[in-house]
Amino acid sequence: MTPSLLAVDWGTTSLRGALLDAMGQVIEERAFMLGIMNVPAGAFADTFETSFGDWMAATPGLRCLMAGMVGSRQGWLEAPYCACPAGFADIAGALAWVRPGQIAIVPGLRCEQAERQGEHLADRVPDVMRGEETQVFGAMQALGLSDACLVLPGTHSKWVQVRAGRIEHFSTFMTGEMFALLRQHSILARTLPAQDTALDEAAFLRGVRRALASGSLMQTAFSTRTLALFDQASPEQLLSYLSGLVIGEELRVQARLGAKHVVLIASVDLARRYQLALAECGVSCVIPGVHITWAGLFAIAKSMSMS
Amino acid sequence: MTPSLLAVDWGTTSLRGALLDAMGQVIEERAFMLGIMNVPAGAFADTFETSFGDWMAATPGLRCLMAGMVGSRQGWLEAPYCACPAGFADIAGALAWVRPGQIAIVPGLRCEQAERQGEHLADRVPDVMRGEETQVFGAMQALGLSDACLVLPGTHSKWVQVRAGRIEHFSTFMTGEMFALLRQHSILARTLPAQDTALDEAAFLRGVRRALASGSLMQTAFSTRTLALFDQASPEQLLSYLSGLVIGEELRVQARLGAKHVVLIASVDLARRYQLALAECGVSCVIPGVHITWAGLFAIAKSMSMS
CATH class of the missing domain: 3.30.420.300 (2-keto-3-deoxy-galactonokinase, substrate binding domain)
Structure with a gap:
């Protein structure tokens, strides 16, 4: 060869x-x-x-x-x-x-x-x-x-529109970075587990739904603290919930665009989260192999x- | 006495x-x-x-x-x-x-x-x-x-509805904390001035308008970086622009509530910023003396x- x-x-x-x-x-x-x-x-x-x-x-x-x-x-x-x-x-x-x-x-x-x-x-x-x-x-x-809407989750997630084989437009979301900021440096860090924990799908989807139904992460994020304050969720659940809030925020904005099928380019863990969140928006996805x-x-x- | x-x-x-x-x-x-x-x-x-x-x-x-x-x-x-x-x-x-x-x-x-x-x-x-x-x-x-909508900007901004002398409902926004996180710990920090600088009202209002017209701070915040990348704004302008993006995000969500007059409880610097941003939404305010x-x-x- x-x-x-x-x-x-x-x-x-x-x-x-x-x-x-x-x-x-x-x-x-x-x-x-x-x-x-x-x-x-x-x-x-x-x-x-x-x-x-x-x-x-x-x-x-x-x-x-x-x-x-x-x-x-x-x-x-x-x-x-x-x-x-x-x-x-x-x-x-x-x-x-x-x-x-x-x-x-x-x-x-x-x-x-x-x-x-x-x-x-x-x-x-x-x-x-x-x-x-x-x-x-x-x-x-x-x-x-030759035509598709692609999603590339990450520190700076990209949503990309391709038409006739050309990248026509794209948009960046500071999704991964925002999660890291809130998880590590904000007041929310006090009630989150020090180490990353396995995804709690129910808690994650609770976060996604709240994000989809509300107007800003700046508002929804605070509930990660209050749920802890009233012992309504465990630290592990809250970490998945916050992840859902942040990813759901990205999808709330992009769901407006109306793509019902996207190409998802992500690591295994992120792909699972986005698949769950996209399904919540009625969007299906394909992952290139x-x-x-x-x-x-x-x-x-x-x-x-x-x- | x-x-x-x-x-x-x-x-x-x-x-x-x-x-x-x-x-x-x-x-x-x-x-x-x-x-x-x-x-x-x-x-x-x-x-x-x-x-x-x-x-x-x-x-x-x-x-x-x-x-x-x-x-x-x-x-x-x-x-x-x-x-x-x-x-x-x-x-x-x-x-x-x-x-x-x-x-x-x-x-x-x-x-x-x-x-x-x-x-x-x-x-x-x-x-x-x-x-x-x-x-x-x-x-x-x-x-x-005995009836009013009150705004208390800060690390965790509060929007409060009072009816017949009782606090009926309120909502928290992590506005000040989000600004601090982005300003100090995010990728945006690299192109912002190390010290706080005086408010650039035009740049601030540019940020407010962008926030009001878009769907999420996670999306608009990245423009603070790209404007720097293409030398379209000075570091001082970008700091005011980011402040406008964050405060404008809070107002975009709250503007839906339809209050055309609010009571504003804030420090002198924050009061000026919120007055400018509220005016952009067609909302007037009174500041208790x-x-x-x-x-x-x-x-x-x-x-x-x-x-």
């Missing part, structure tokens, strides 16, 4: 790479705790060499495509955000080449959030993603779709060869 | 007291950084004696009424929450007596938040306040009102003398 692409996912906290064959199948994989936060400025080339130099040397002419925060201002080389709508061709045409013809970074995407403002002129603010665009393209490829970042990088590389 | 009441506001971070005359006017005031968090368990009586013992000794028979977290489980003596609706008489009848006939603690209030849940049975969760009830009664007294905690404690004491 001759390697055709070195696919690299270089994020904030970790560095992962895979050698892909001509069909996009994984030949070999590696992972390092060498996220861009752990790499000193100027040391990206050395880190790359140490991590993947032998693979590059073993296959002369091997190309490498990288996705993730490695293309941010704090990364190896800044890959300016590509404006939406953006598809394979737009991204392939906007790669940031670290070594021309050999190593390139996939750009992140930007779009604008414009809101109705009553009598006021609509104000526009930018939104961004970096890394998720590659996962989205990988998932679309793997599922054989392959390594979508590798699939996405392979698809982008392939579109380059064809152009 | 013979003192008729020692009014004490004993909160989480500070201890304040005032000697009031027979008309409720302040004769003398004291403040200490001796909130209940700084008082060891069992040391409340000593702390009280050191702070106000001379005043109590100078006027034999002087009564003392205390409000605030001193009545919580972590305080001097737990004063169980009084159920809403609750007026002067309900509170006066539920005082927790530290020294019978002499020193008493005003109980906090509880109510229930029930939400429409579509096809689901309405779930109820408790809400609580401790200290604000006294401010509310003081403000109603000072303004000569007296020390309302003292007025509230005096009113409760007076209702006891009459009963």
Whole structure:
């Protein structure tokens, strides 16, 4: 099996790479705790060499495509955000080449959030993603779709609209970060268990329902404290309840959009939570079964060869 | 001027007291950084004696009424929450007596938040306040009102409905705490100024408008980061913008209630922000001009003398 692409996912906290064959199948994989936060400025080339130099040397002419925060201002080389709508061709045409013809970074995407403002002129603010665009393209490829609504839960959850193979619009929610802030640094932390505990589905869904029926997490979150104050829930239940409040908040806003079927890209634990919460909104989901970042990088590389 | 009441506001971070005359006017005031968090368990009586013992000794028979977290489980003596609706008489009848006939603690209030849940049975969760009830009664007294919607911004903002002189319902928003969490512990902290800066009204109102037009702070908050990423606002502007997003979130939910006039109980800085934000919603406000905690404690004491 001759390697055709070195696919690299270089994020904030970790560095992962895979050698892909001509069909996009994984030949070999590696992972390092060498996220861009752990790499000193100027040391990206050395880190790359140490991590993947032998693979590059073993296959002369091997190309490498990288996705993730490695293309941010704090990364190896800044890959300016590509404006939406953006598809394979737009991204392939906007790669940031670290070594021309050999190593390139996939750009992140930007779009604008414009809101109705009553009598006021609509104000526009930018939104961004970096890394998720590659996962989205990988998932679309793997599922054989050209139109979809995709959900990528996480520290900063993304909801992505793809039409005719191009990412048309997306929106970021600070869901995972908000949960961590409330869980670790707020007054709620006092009555939550110190260690994470297994999901209590009933308590989680109670939180989801409350979030869906109310107007703001700032209001619902306080009930995590009062339920403890009146001994109406155990610390373990409250942790699942808070998780439901936060995820339910995201779904309350997005449920307005009316998608009845979404593509869900998440870790096993988050996927379970989102499946439960989405079902509560009457939304079904499909989870791609392959390594979508590798699939996405392979698809982008392939579109380059064809152009 | 013979003192008729020692009014004490004993909160989480500070201890304040005032000697009031027979008309409720302040004769003398004291403040200490001796909130209940700084008082060891069992040391409340000593702390009280050191702070106000001379005043109590100078006027034999002087009564003392205390409000605030001193009545919580972590305080001097737990004063169980009084159920809403609750007026002067309900509170006066539920005082927790530290020294019978002499020193008493005003109980906090509880109510229930029930939400429409579509096809689901309405779930109820408790809400609580401790200290604000006294401010509310003081403000109603000072303004000569028996019906009002009151707003008490802060770490945990309260919106309070008073009808026929009784607190009928209230709702808590973790507004101030959410701002502090985002400002200090979130990814947004990286692009905000280290020190607090003067309010930029235009940036603040931009945040308020965005919050009013959107669905969740979890979504709007991320724009604080992206505006920085594209250099579309200075760090100082972003701090005011984030403040507008958070306060606007509270108002978006409460604006539904339809009150066109509210009583605003806030510090000077917060009062300015809420006035600006409320005006954006077409809501006018009045700010009581007296020390309302003292007025509230005096009113409760007076209702006891009459009963």
